[in-house]
Every structure is written in C-alpha cells, then in structure tokens.
Amino acid sequence: MGERGVCVSGAERCRSDSVTIMPTLKQKKKALANPQSAAGVTLVGWRGVTVEVPEDWSPTAVSGEGASGYVRIASPDTRVLEIKWEEARGSKADVPRALARYVKTLERAARKARQTLVWRERPKQLSAIRPQRQRPIPYAWEAGRKAYGCIWQCQECNRLVIAELVGEPGDDLSLAPAILRSIQEHGENSWTTWALYGFAVDAPSRFALEGKILRTGHQCLQFRERTRSIQADRWGLASVVLRSVDLKDWFLSQQGGRLNRYRYQFEEAEVNGHPALRLWGPERPLPGLMRALGALFSFSWPAWWIRGYVWACPQANKIFAITSTERKRDQLAEQVVGRMRCHEASGAQSC
Numbered sequence: 001m002g003e004r005g006v007c008v009s010g011a012e013r014c015r016s017d018s019v020t021i022m023p024t025l026k027q028k029k030k031a032l033a034n035p036q037s038a039a040g041v042t043l044v045g046w047r048g049v050t051v052e053v054p055e056d057w058s059p060t061a062v063s064g065e066g067a068s069g070y071v072r073i074a075s076p077d078t079r080v081l082e083i084k085w086e087e088a089r090g091s092k093a094d095v096p097r098a099l100a101r102y103v104k105t106l107e108r109a110a111r112k113a114r115q116t117l118v119w120r121e122r123p124k125q126l127s128a129i130r131p132q133r134q135r136p137i138p139y140a141w142e143a144g145r146k147a148y149g150c151i152w153q154c155q156e157c158n159r160l161v162i163a164e165l166v167g168e169p170g171d172d173l174s175l176a177p178a179i180l181r182s183i184q185e186h187g188e189n190s191w192t193t194w195a196l197y198g199f200a201v202d203a204p205s206r207f208a209l210e211g212k213i214l215r216t217g218h219q220c221l222q223f224r225e226r227t228r229s230i231q232a233d234r235w236g237l238a239s240v241v242l243r244s245v246d247l248k249d250w251f252l253s254q255q256g257g258r259l260n261r262y263r264y265q266f267e268e269a270e271v272n273g274h275p276a277l278r279l280w281g282p283e284r285p286l287p288g289l290m291r292a293l294g295a296l297f298s299f300s301w302p303a304w305w306i307r308g309y310v311w312a313c314p315q316a317n318k319i320f321a322i323t324s325t326e327r328k329r330d331q332l333a334e335q336v337v338g339r340m341r342c343h344e345a346s347g348a349q350s351c
C-alpha cells in the first residue's frame with residue numbers, strides 16, 4: 001500500500017501534495033445507528049470508489065488524479081473512515097503482501113508512540129463482509145486508537161483496497177461491517193459515481209473531474225473529456241430562492257454569463273416527476289480570428305452545442321442543473337440526468 005498505508009491516527013500522516021483537504025459543509029445533524037436504513041445513509045463517491053456512510057458524516061480529504069487514490073470521511077464525533085486503493089498487478093500474493101507491509105507500518109507507529117499494537121486477523125464481527133473472490137482479509141487493531149478494517153483485491157478492476165474505520169477506545173465501531181460491506185471499488189458499465197455531501201452525479205468514466213465548488217449553499221462538479229464537458233450544479237434552499245423569482249430567471253442570474261456563447265432556448269420538460277426546463281442551442285458563430293485566438297489562449301476548444309436541464313426538487317429543497325457542451329448529436333446531458341436521483345423515492349430528505 002505504499003509508504004503510509006492507511007493513516008494510523010489523525011490526518012497529518014496522510015497529507016501529501018496529491019490529497020485535497022475538503023471544506024466542512026453544514027450538514028443535517030441526525031444520529032443514526034443503522035447505515036442500512038435508506039433514510040439515514042449518504043453515498044460518498046470519489047474516482048470510482050463509493051461507500052455508504054451515515055448522512056452526517058463528511059469527506060474530509062480526497063486524492064487527486066492517478067491510478068491510486070484515497071478518501072477520508074469523518075463522523076461528527078471521533079470516528080474516521082479511510083479508504084485507500086491502488087492498481088495492482090493482480091497476482092495472488094498482492095493482498096497478503098500489502099497487508100504485511102501495513103502491519104509493519106502500524107507496528108512502527110505504535111513503537112514510536114510507546115504503545116503496543118494488538119493485531120487480530122479475521123475477527124468474527126467482520127466475517128463475510130466481502131465476496132470471497134476478492135480474497136478479503138478483515139482485521140482489527142488497537143494501539144491508542146482502535147480500528148476495524150479489511151484489505152481486498154477486485155478481480156475486475158484489479159484495484160487493491162484497504163479500508164478501515166478508526167476510533168478512540170470508547171467509540172462504538174459497530175457500523176464497521178455495514179460500511180465495509182457497502183464499498184464498491186469500481187463504477188458500473190463505464191459510469192463513475194461522484195458523490196459528496198449528498199450530491200451524487202454519475203459521469204461517463206472517460207470524463208475527468210476538472211473542477212469543483214463545494215460551498216454550503218452551492219455544490220458544482222465539472223467534468224471534461226477533450227472538447228466535451230459536463231457541469232452538475234446543486235443549490236440549497238430552493239423554496240426560499242424561488243419565492244420571488246421564477247426558475248428560468250433565477251438560473252440565468254446564476255449562469256447566464258456562461259451561456260452567452262450559445263444561441264440557446266428553453267422549453268418545458270420533466271425530470272424525476274418535477275417540472276423542469278430543458279435548454280439547448282448551438283454556439284454563436286465567432287469571427288475567424290477570435291475563434292483562433294480563443295483556441296490559442298484557452299484550454300477549452302470551442303464546443304458546438306450546449307444542452308441541459310434545470311429543475312427544483314421540493315422533496316430535497318434543492319435546485320439542480322446539469323449542462324453539457326457537446327457535439328450536435330451527443331446526448332450527454334440527457335444521459336447524466338437520466339441516471340440522477342434528486343430525492344429518495346421514500347420521500348426522505350437526502351438528495
């Protein structure tokens with residue numbers, strides 16, 4: 001698992017240039033004991049790895065580009081979930097070898113802190129948490145803090161994954177089996193799920209994350225594949241925002257500037273049972289010289305069409321917008337919107 005393995009304790013050990021420390025967004029505080037009840041669970045998804053955690057837990061650090069990755073998710077108390085993965089060769093020895101390296105890292109850290117590492121392999125609380133074909137080795141350790149974790153290798157994507165829930169000696173780690181069981185280390189059918197703070201978007205796997213805005217009232221994820229792009233936005237407090245202005249005017253006040261390059265129009269549509277606006281239009285023709293300059297000085301080659309959907313979800317009290325810049329015949333925005341669930345079917349608050 002590389003030099004560090006999963007952090008033994010605290011954040012500092014995991015900080016490196018490739019890890020982004022995430023902002024703290026105001027979240028609903030709802031203590032939930034059972035992560036399997038749909039109402040109390042939120043999905044966190046990063047670079048193809050997804051996990052279900054209680055909805056008041058938040059990602060606090062994520063890795064950048066690359067074959068290996070890292071996500072840290074913190075509870076409102078002192079429990080922390082860490083998931084680390086890397087592309088492996090796929091040989092049978094990978095899992096035990098990586099685990100042995102990790103135990104050494106833990107032992108070294110314990111020695112430094114003058115603590116004794118108590119290591120248990122395959123504790124009965126963690127039996128049958130991963131499919132056997134992934135050759136999982138669940139474990140538990142104690143050394144100042146305590147943890148339940150598992151290491152495995154996916155036969156399909158070859159990712160070698162180590163995930164553990166760490167807490168203080170008095171912490172209740174009974175969520176560990178459900179959380180470890182919920183981890184998926186690759187997307188499905190060339191779609192990657194990105195999910196942060198309850199905002200979940202599926203993007204085609206060949207699209208890379210280009211930018212993100214994560215504020216309490218507005219989250220935005222931007223994806224790009226060469227000249228094509230997808231932007232997913234979510235704003236809070238829809239009922240307050242839309243009290244005095246209609247959805248179209250409000251959306252244009254937010255993103256009208258970005259749309260100026262296009263000769264777009266709106267029409268009525270429906271998303272997940274909500275009234276929605278569909279927008280589409282071709283790029284405005286630019287004089288040849290400006291087009292050439294734009295291409296020289298901008299990373300983004302002029303796109304041909306913009307398409308998108310904007311809608312308010314009363315169940316979640318949020319406004320959503322998915323826009324794509326694409327070729328005339330592409331269906332990017334339609335496909336992304338078609339895979340989105342803006343609210344739980346049960347009518348739960350999470351979106």
Ligand SMILES: [Zn+2]
Nearest residue numbers: 154157185186
């Ligand atoms: Zn996999």
Ligand SMILES: [Zn+2]
Nearest residue numbers: 272313342343
């Ligand atoms: Zn909805």
